[in-house]
């Protein structure tokens with residue numbers, strides 16, 4: 001489980017913003033971020049809102065060009081991918097977003113939504129479109145008889161299952177979940193987390209999992225990178241980072257939710273007593 005799938009090095013993203021009187025100013029949203037995602041593992045990205053998690057994820061998915069830095073996928077430099085490499089990457093790396101409804105076309109049936117990634121890649125499913133759609137729906141726990149329904153006819157949790165099924169449609173190697181369970185009710189969130197973990201066990205792909213709930217992260221991820229103001233301040237195995245955080249920012253983050261980590265909480269209390 002130690003082979004590296006995706007390697008990001010010194011990623012930087014600067015945004016030019018226009019302030020008062022149209023004056024331009026430059027803002028560095030991601031400031032030298034490096035991480036590896038290994039085969040079959042889940043790497044979590046955590047940190048306060050605005051710390052640069054989504055921007056890092058977008059660069060990793062090649063939905064956004066970095067201002068500087070490099071990306072390697074399966075040992076190949078894909079920072080400046082050719083269109084052929086990019087088409088391949090669009091299949092290998094999938095993203096699941098926070099709000100399923102805004103990421104699913106409201107005028108398309110589930111079948112059309114789930115076929116879109118294959119149509120884009122020019123792939124015809126072996127057993128036909130209907131059978132492929134049914135199989136995907138079953139894998140994510142949706143009733144396959146609902147293939148011709150529209151997103152609005154589903155609950156939030158079910159809609160997120162459609163988003164997950166779409167991500168699986170072309171057998172990705174990496175699935176990036178950007179706050180994919182954050183907007184769901186706690187009970188639904190637990191079910192979707194279980195689903196994500198089962199799918200990974202079945203298919204062996206890797207996750208980049210962005211969440212602000214550290215209890216969720218602890219359940220799903222093997223390694224975690226903690227972001228603050230555009231930088232990764234600490235990263236490592238979850239047990240180590242949560243059990244013995246080195247960076248003051250991580251310590252603050254953990255102190256805010258003591259229930260997650262009794263052992264560290266004991267140490268902290270002993271130290272401040």
Ligand SMILES: Nc1ncnc2c1ncn2[C@@H]1O[C@H](COP(=O)(O)OP(=O)(O)O)[C@@H](O)[C@H]1O
Pocket residue numbers: 015016017029047048049050051052053054055056
């Ligand atoms: N397209 C953009 N243009 C200008 N600023 C942006 C853009 N996207 C994100 N930002 C800014 O970059 C910072 C990091 O945002 P983001 O990566 O979304 O953080 P997070 O996902 O950790 O909440 C924020 O200050 C945000 O306002």
Ligand SMILES: [Mg+2]
Pocket residue numbers: 053054055179
């Ligand atoms: Mg975000």
